[in-house]
Structures are given as structure tokens and as C-alpha cells.
Amino acid sequence: MKILVTDPEGYVGSLVVACFTQQGHEVISVSQANAGAALSLIQLAVTDLQNFDAVIHTGEICGTQALHPQIAGNLHYRDAMHLANLAKAAGVSRFIYLSSCSVYGAGEEEYVTEESPVRPQTPSATCKAAIESDLLTIASAEFSPTILRPAIAFGASPRIRFDVVLNNMAGLAWTANKINIPGKGLSWCPVVHVLDICQIINCILQAPRPLVHQQIFNVGDTNHNYQLIEIAAMVAEVFQVENFSFGHHGFGDRGLFMTFDKIHQFFPDFQCGWNPRQGAEQLLNFFTLTDSIQSHFTLTRSPYHRSENHLFHTVSIA
Template sequence: MRVLITGGAGYIGSTIASACLDAGIAPVILDSLVTGRREFAEGRVFYEGDISDGPLIDKIFAEYPDIEAVIHCAALIVVPDSVSDPIGYYRANVTKSLEFVDHLLRNGCTRMIFSSSASIYRTGDDHTVTEESPLDPQSPYARTKAVCEGMFADIAAGRPIRILSLRYFNPIGSDPRMRTGLQLRRPSHALGKMIESYEEGVPFQITGTGYATPDGTGIRDYVHVWDLATAHVAALERFDELGTDVINLGTGAGTTVRELVEAFNRVVERTVEVVEAPARPGDVAGAYTRSDRARRLLGWQARHSVEDGIRHSLEWASLRDSRLS
């Protein structure tokens, strides 16, 4: 099998490409390198360009007519940035995705896996969600994902394409073989900020402490990026058998920010202290999945612990600058 991966030189896309290679699936990478890294595409079929570039999409399918499916990871994903630049986020995530699907249809591609987000859910009092939970995205980034899902559903209803949305919870970690990892030196998510605090020997800021969670801090379902990647392999292999268009990808367990700090301090030699700070624009209390749909339909469940994700993130952080020119 051959698969086209948009955003395949980014953090998640490159890890999916590695999992595909390990499973005997040949990835073709398309990435504009706005946030992706050329190094992450080394040794792989790579096209540099934009998903909205119709002639480029035509060229890819002409040169690799055996592409059987697409994994669409290309997107801007930083919540605070989406608050300050909603036009840029809707253009990159929605408008260009619409153009991309149009190009796929023209080239006869009938299968697409969409990298969606659990941030589109409205969470209940217990902060758990299933695929049937109501949607209530709280940031421009999250709304772009919800808009795309609705747009894709409309397109699939009237055109010969099937689109599966995999709703990610909160990816952490790296490829356990250290082929790729988070490319940013200053990531905005909690674990990235925690590693930055650890490296610099300064307290970690817990942003938001008044949420209705067990300890007042945000709660997330931290899923190892390698587990996410292997779920995509399972989805490719079972695509035509699936009886749904939406699957949550999470561990099924919630971890608060304070609990994440405790797990971090169990892994490192020198503990990180914390200070409290206001929530950032667009931040929400968070949620975790309680669905077993991924296990039932994909034969998949998360194998790595939060501590595994922290260890692999720290290992990658120690190697990142030497791996990225």
C-alpha cells in the first residue's frame, strides 16, 4: 500500500510516516515546511508544496498512481495563535482543506483520514466525552477542525470519497527510535513548557487553576504520539470495514496539569517547582475519552504511559538541536 501524508514533515505526520514504513506501507510526503522540517522527510518520497496547489497534487498522483489513501495532517494547531490570527487559521485549515479535497476527487482518491481534534467537544461535568458527545469548540483552532468535519461530511455524502476523522486528544512523546519528534524548541503545550522550565532551572507556570477539575488545573488525555501513529496504520488497514466516520484516539484516562508535574518529577533527577498563572486565551478545562470505539473497530489501544511520553520527550529534547540543522 502507498499513502499520501500531508503535513508529513511535521511532528505527528512524520511519526505516522515512520509507523507506516515499519508496517510496510510506503508514505509519500507533502509538506509546505511552514512548520514541518525537511530533515523529517529524509529518505522518504517528498514533495515540498501547499495542499491547495492543484497542479502539484495532480503531479503527485501522476507520478504515484498507486496511492490508495490520504492522511491529512497539514494544519496550524496553536490555540493562542488562532485567537490572534483567526483569518490565517481559517485560510490554512479550512479553505486549503476544501481545495485539497477537490483535487483528491479530481484524481480519483476515495479514502482520506483526517487529523481532527478532541478540542471540538463540549465536555460534561466529569470531563469525559465519547464520539456522540455534543460539539462546542472554544477557540478558532478548534472551530476550524469542527468546520472541516462538517464540510467533509457534506462532501462525502454527495461525492465518491470516504473521510474518517480521528479526533486526537493530547499528543506527547516522540518516535521511540528517535527518528523524529517535536520540532519546536519552545512549544506552547504543558509538557513542552515543563521541559523548558527544567532545562532553564526556573519554575513551571500552571496556567489556569480555577477549573472545575479535581485539583483546579486543566485536565487532558495525554496520548503517546507513537500510539497515535499506530492507530493510523490500523485505520488504513481496516478502512473499508469501518462502520463509522469518527473515532477518538486517547488513553481513556484524564491527567491534570498538577498530576503531569508529579509524573514529570518522578522521571527526572531534579524536580521542577511550580507557580500559578492565569489561563491563556482560548484555553479550556479539557477532557478525556471514555469510548472504546478505537479498540472495537481498529483493534487499537494506547500502549505507552504518561511517564513513557515524558521520557521520550526528554530524550528527543536532548537530541533535537543535533538532529535539526
């Protein structure tokens, strides 16, 4: 397959590029930040997308949302729909958009499915919900958008994020020998490893197009809904940390509980290969290896090694 992937410098996008390249696909990446790729997304023309089999739009650049959320949302919406309309005009038959469980908001229902109403509560989630809606609107017999709503991602990546729950806990356990638990720790939090997200993208690309045409899928495993205190306990056991603190980060006691029956009905062979404890073990190995490499090539330790880093204090469950 010839595949266009956006945001190769991102947490998920960098892994998507690596995974599909290793599988032997021809992968071309485009950047939203005009860095890390040969092309910038907004500079694309219809002719650039001709002869592609699929486009994988891995989402928006998260850091820009915090600075100017409304402007960033408008630009991300513009970029996504620009790309989708170009792909449709160029005859690209498959378009996968990596949205987020954040479109459900705080999860007022006992659990959320793909049929649950979306209640985005942040500019980023509002942007994603708008992109989802308009992508499905432009579907046609020749153009098949598929929407993915992953649970909260975790795990190592070439461009790792630390503003997601498990990674944040692991990062602070490594640097400061403690774990901050948002709220009272009772909120429900669905999680999925980034490699499992890559796995389901591959399943969708290999599936008959009518099966995934105009479909929305929650991505994860119903058994991988955990209360925050449970995730913290797994991370603490792996990192051998006993120092816990609780915070007030706007978390209610409910959080979000997702079900994933649909994706397992459509793809019976798909199974999430990673649980949170395995993810924590992977991150411990990742940090240890990174530290070892750094020590080998430099005489001075990183200023972030075993010291508190403000990057680990902003936690998001979306």
C-alpha cells in the first residue's frame, strides 16, 4: 500500500510511520508544523495525493491548544478538512482519522459506546467532534472515512507524551520517586497502548472497504477501564515507589467508562496486547535505556534526571 501519514513528529504518528514502514508499505509523511517531513500539510495539492491507497490523519498538535485554543482548533479543523477533501478529489479511497475519547466529555452515562452523544468540554475535543461530523458528511461511494476514538493512550514512542495519565505517573515515578494521582483517584480511566492503536489501524486498512465505510470505532478493551488509583498502584509496583499524593485537577469521581464491543465484533481477531502494568514495565525499560545512552555520550546528567520536572505535573485523561 501507498499510505500518507500526518504528524510524523507526534506521539502516535511517529509510531504509525515506523510500524507501516517496517511492514513494507510505502509511507509518505506530511507535517502540520512544517518540520519532520518533506511536505507541509497545508501545502498539499490534489496531484500530491494521486495514486495513494490511504490517508491516516493522526490528529492535531496538542501543544498548540494550550497557547491559543480557539485559533489552534480552527487551524486543525481547516487542515483536517483540507486534507480530506484533497484525498477525495485525488481518488484516495480510505481515510482514517484518529480522534479521541475526549469527544464524550466526562461520561455522564454509566458507560459510553459509539452511539453515545458527544459532549466535548475542551477546544481540542470540540475541534475533533466537528472534524468527525464533517468527515462522515463527505463520504461517498468512492471515499470511505473511518473514525477512531482511542481510549487514553500510554506506552513508549519515539516522540513520547507525558500529559497522559499512565505516562505521567511513570515519568514522575522515575524522575521524582513519587506518583501524583489526579483528584481522589476514583475516576474511571480507559487506556490503550499506542502499539494497539497501530494494530487496529492496520486491521482497518486490510479490511474490505465496505466494512469500515463511515464507521466510528472506540479503540481499546472493556477490561482496560481502571480507576486512577489502580493505574497508580501498578506503576508504583513496577517503579518501586511508595510516595503518593492526590491532587485537584478537575477530575470528578466518575471519569469515563468506555465499552469496545463494536470493534471486537467487526474485528474478532483484534486483541489489545498491552495492559497498564506491561506498559509501565516498558516505560521503566525505556527510561533506563535512555539514561544509559545519555550517560555514555555525556559527562553531565540530564537536569531532569531524578528531579521534579514540570512536564509531569499536567495530566489529561483525554
